Amino acid sequence: MITKLPSAFLEFLQENEIDPNIYTVKNMTRYVRINTQYYHEFEEFSPPTQQELETQIGTKLWKVDGMDGFYGMDWKNKINDCLAYKKGKIYGIDLSSGIAVKSLDIQPNDHILDLCCAPGAKLCMISDLLGINGSGTITGVDISRTRISTCKNIIKKYKISRTRLFVADGTIFNIFAPSFLDPIIKQVMARGGVVMNNNCNCENDNNNYNCENNNNNCNCENNNNNNDSNRNSSSIRKNREQREKLVKPFWAPKILRTDPQIKDFRYLYDKVIVDAECTHDGSISHILKYEKCGWDKFEKNFLNPERLNNLGDLQRNLLNNGWALLKPGGILIYSTCSLSRKQNEDVIEWFLLNHKDEAKLEIIPDIENFNLAPKIINSNQDLLSNVVRFDPIHSNTSGFFLARIRKFE
Ligand SMILES: C[S@@+](CC[C@H](N)C(=O)[O-])C[C@H]1O[C@@H](n2cnc3c(N)ncnc32)[C@H](O)[C@@H]1O
Numbered sequence: 001m002i003t004k005l006p007s008a009f010l011e012f013l014q015e016n017e018i019d020p021n022i023y024t025v026k027n028m029t030r031y032v033r034i035n036t037q038y039y040h041e042f043e044e045f046s047p048p049t050q051q052e053l054e055t056q057i058g059t060k061l062w063k064v065d066g067m068d069g070f071y072g073m074d075w076k077n078k079i080n081d082c083l084a085y086k087k088g089k090i091y092g093i094d095l096s097s098g099i100a101v102k103s104l105d106i107q108p109n110d111h112i113l114d115l116c117c118a119p120g121a122k123l124c125m126i127s128d129l130l131g132i133n134g135s136g137t138i139t140g141v142d143i144s145r146t147r148i149s150t151c152k153n154i155i156k157k158y159k160i161s162r163t164r165l166f167v168a169d170g171t172i173f174n175i176f177a178p179s180f181l182d183p184i185i186k187q188v189m190a191r192g193g194v195v196m197n198n199n200c201n202c203e204n205d206n207n208n209y210n211c212e213n214n215n216n217n218c219n220c221e222n223n224n225n226n227n228d229s230n231r232n233s234s235s236i237r238k239n240r241e242q243r244e245k246l247v248k249p250f251w252a253p254k255i256l257r258t259d260p261q262i263k264d265f266r267y268l269y270d271k272v273i274v275d276a277e278c279t280h281d282g283s284i285s286h287i288l289k290y291e292k293c294g295w296d297k298f299e300k301n302f303l304n305p306e307r308l309n310n311l312g313d314l315q316r317n318l319l320n321n322g323w324a325l326l327k328p329g330g331i332l333i334y335s336t337c338s339l340s341r342k343q344n345e346d347v348i349e350w351f352l353l354n355h356k357d358e359a360k361l362e363i364i365p366d367i368e369n370f371n372l373a374p375k376i377i378n379s380n381q382d383l384l385s386n387v388v389r390f391d392p393i394h395s396n397t398s399g400f401f402l403a404r405i406r407k408f409e
Pocket residue numbers: 097115116117118119120121122123141142143144147168169170171275276277278314337
């Protein structure tokens with residue numbers, strides 16, 4: 001609980017119609033989630049039971065209905081010293097963030113873009129829901145090299161596979177989903193013998209070139225029937241040039257490191273999450289940190305007028321670019337840990353009005369099972385009826401905003 005907020009922050013809250021009482025709530029809940037990824041990969045391990053976790057953390061836990069693997073506990077408990085946490089068997093993630101990830105409706109073959117991914121709590125859960133039985137992948141992007149380093153450490157700790165990370169500006173990032181694990185390729189491979197190289201979907205980078213992808217599903221420039229004989233020095237040079245153009249990921253497992261990065265609508269992402277940079281005013285743990293380390297830093301980092309002025313543009317540009325990289329029929333989640341209308345409803349309203357012919361705001365699935373913060377009054381109430389807000393007073397979560405937008409087929 002925070003006893004005294006600095007006046008600049010109180011002014012910000014007032015300007016943004018945010019109730020300062022959210023920082024005075026006493027009985028907040030801390031949430032953890034079981035890292036099921038661990039058990040996909042290492043069958044000899046079984047997840048810690050509730051009782052084991054209670055003993056390790058030293059407190060009572062409760063299961064969160066409708067959210068697999070989620071447990072709540074009193075906020076004052078810490079998990080850092082708990083063995084299950086140290087071993088990567090559980091991670092901390094707020095329930096509201098969990099609902100955001102669940103709303104992506106992740107399927108095993110989905111290629112998912114996490115456009116502001118660091119430090120990576122949501123990415124952990126995305127990976128968990130993706131599982132390891134399909135051909136799906138995760139592409140994480142963040143502008144901060146330091147934060148993406150943390151994300152890489154998290155990926156290693158939680159044994160997350162098939163994820164690549166890029167340090168890049170999410171407003172202009174333009175690398176499409178990986179094609180290596182594409183189901184089409186799998187089918188072709190199953191028919192016998194075609195793998196992939198850096199230039200196309202086929203393994204034409206060797207002397208036994210036998211590309212079978214002579215169809216409309218292949219971008220391969222060698223789509224002719226004389227592949228063996230036509231494999232001349234100019235195609236080798238092209239291959240090399242193409243490879244050189246690849247934007248190297250900051251981190252990726254071997255199979256994704258040299259993906260051809262094909263720019264073709266078939267490699268747009270199935271799901272995109274834009275967990276946008278924001279003022280973090282809803283994140284009680286974030287605000288609590290500044291109470292300890294000094295409000296001056298908070299004012300400098302988050303309330304500086306230039307940053308606040310540019311923030312709306314940044315959020316709109318992130319949303320627009322995430323949308324451009326989303327497949328028709330795909331789902332985009334826009335979320336922030338701010339409760340400011342300007343950073344939430346206003347951004348979504350602007351977006352929907354500008355994408356009337358291709359975007360639909362959808363109901364968050366199963367949202368009726370959770371307590372929500374009241375909606376704020378908007379000029380465009382009908383248009384925004386499906387956005388949701390969480391807060392510590394009504395939802396027993398951190399402050400969070402969530403919108404789910406579907407791209408028309
Ligand atoms: C709310 S945090 C994301 C939290 C993360 N999704 C998670 O669940 O752990 C916002 C992130 O956006 C990143 N960011 C800010 N501007 C960006 C930009 N232009 N492109 C990509 N990432 C950006 C920040 O570095 C920060 O890590």
